[in-house]
Amino acid sequence: MTTGAALLCLAAVSACSSDGDDNGDSGGSGDTTSAGGTYTWWDPYPQHDDSSDWAQRVATCGDEAGVTIDRTPYDTTALTNQALLAAQEGTSPDFILLDNPAVSTLADTGMLTTMEEFGFDTSQIDENLLAAGVVDGEAYGIPIGANTLAIYYNQQILDDAGVDPESITDWSSLTDALDQVVSAGHKGITFAAIGTEEGSFQFLPWFWGAGADLRDLGSPEAAEALELWTGWLDAGYAPNSVITNSQNTTWEEFLTGDFGFVVNGTWQVNSAAEAGFPTGVIPIPAQDGGGAPAPTGGEFIIAPVQEDAERYEVTSQIVECMTTPEGLVETANTFAYYIPPTAEGQEALLEENPDLEPWVEAVRSAKGRTSDDLGTDYPLISEAMWTAVQNALSGSMSVEEALSQAQADAQAATE
Template sequence: MTRHLNSRRACVAGLTTLLLAGTAACSSSDDAGSGTASDSTYTWWDPYPQHNDSSAWAQRVQACGDEAGVAIERTAYDTTQLTNQALLAAQEGTSPDVILLDNPAVSTLADTGMLTTMDELGFDPAGIEENLLDAGVVDGEAYGIPIGANTLALYYNKGVLDAAGVDPASITDWDSLTAALQAVTATGAGGITFAGIGTEEGSFQFLPWFWGAGADLRDLDSPEALAALQLWKGWLDAGYAPNSVINNSQNTVWEEFLTGNFAFAENGTWQVNSAAEADFETGIIQLPAQDGGAAPAPTGGEFIVAPVQDDDARYETTTQIVECMTTPEGFVETATTFAYYIPPTDEGQEQLLAENPDLEVWVDAVREARGRTGDGLGTDYPVVSEALWTAVQEALSGVQSPEAALAEAQQDAESGTN
């Protein structure tokens, strides 16, 4: 069967180029968390080490094992380590039965041949929102199902806006947002804070402005890309954004916003509960596109995938576990457990909104969102993303002009992907 042939291709597919520094390709390992399991125990890996065995999330996972009539042995790694461990396990024949994987990594693992397709597991992903499913599609085959999605929007401090006479409903494009920032900073308050750090978080936060200008990740030095970078640089130069954005992570952005000094912060669905508990009244608007309407924000969140197994008999139970996580009710339960995931289906979203109508802005944002491996990049995305965040860093810090930084980024992306 193709799933067995694929498992033998994993090491041949160039894993040495996929493993991050510090891991050896095609070597043996005695790491804890091996995927080896008995017929009554199924192994599950996810990127949530912050959720221990007594957490609501761990109980959610175990409940799906109970429903399938098996015990689940759960191992949690941080996101980068999880991808590395998955690649090593494929070489050693110790892959777990189920992995929850950050969505940009799905194409990387699928490209090695170590994942079964959803068709092989008997799943029809037709009901999944296409913009969310795309991150897990390679050569027309879906290799996973998103268990939900998170994305970005603009949080605002109502008191700061009121003091500046700014109505958040008036912010519909870049010009109206910049005008609002000018009005706010004229009162002595901070304008906007965001994450321009030189990591994937920096690319993640820049992409809504990049895509909102109509730019394409295959053309990093286009006029549209330049407009987006000039927007951020212009805010920094005008004092509408603090110098700290150059090194801000998304957590740092949120800490700045919670001081109450800023009108706006770009951040994600995962801050919904924190915003509700802030010492000031907050609100949310979608990130505006350059000429109006909502900008496509990148999707965050994990896919549930099933690595290739030598024993075909395991797939039947694996399918039951995956089904438990991906029914409309299962999507909503996951969303409720995490308090920030939006279900990837219309039915799941409607059920979530029935329980929490305040999440409508986030549901709309997810419907407009786009997978980071889109624009036809697939496994080339990490190279392009690094070139992009480097350009943002150099432009914001004044090392290069936005034009020069993006021209260099395009050269680096081309040399790194050809």
């Protein structure tokens, strides 16, 4: 099977991370056309040690290529910093699994090979997922899975309030449902508006769902999205705690059984199944109907430039192993909440777990945060945006003032 053919079948992989370990030596020696040698692999999954299913999966792909894989896990932020340092020192690993918004940062340094240079055919990968790794028209990585946001609901509360979740198709019907839930004596919706990237991540579906553009934070569409959130707080449909809520905090609030709705991600699928009440999932609606584009989370597999170009042959074999249909579904199941980035992979996953259908649909509508060729400008724009959300929800500024200031700050930062 050629590398390109393997990547036509690309599918899923894993999640967020915590504290990492020290890095191993980069590179390795050995004839790349025969068995032998060591290839280095960095990923953001320190929660998965050498005995884990994930580590064994990586090692097996090395075995099949006739080499040893030296895997080093890092915290997500530390991984990006270590990759940049390694590029400066000429000690880059053979593989990095990197959080998708950071791909453009590494590509901007010139340390990554493009997928075209590697000979990978990316045509069957969902374009909306691939876009997070595209810079100036060149794909610098491959999404090996995606997670995103949707709305979980407490079926008991909705039943008590007389709300049919299928009736929620736009902002108006969602707000009506919140009114019914609160009127029935329950709490409405909780979400994360904390002043960090998590706050931007959770605001983006509403921002994009209004038709707003990250290059114009002060637009009327952006104001409509922020007014939706401020209106929910003013009406008592959402608690003031959203201003400091992380995504984990919102989930803890939802698990109390007091809230009708919570905005959260694919990574809570297992926890939702184990909640002390029946739950369900609906897509985040766009303002006027249909699913809103939610931001994608998830890692890209990227290949740093190597001095010895002959190493790429084995690199290709290992990527091929990681991206077969069977292997990627296996990886998706290992992590429980990653959705494959190809139609074929998604259908294979749904054959095994039909309950993931709402999440497959959400991923199909999702959008990379650095899409629209934002690249390294995204973090600067995001900070201005989450600051505006904080200012408006806290009441320190009006929606218009907060967004006008955000646009000025973003423009100054990216010029």
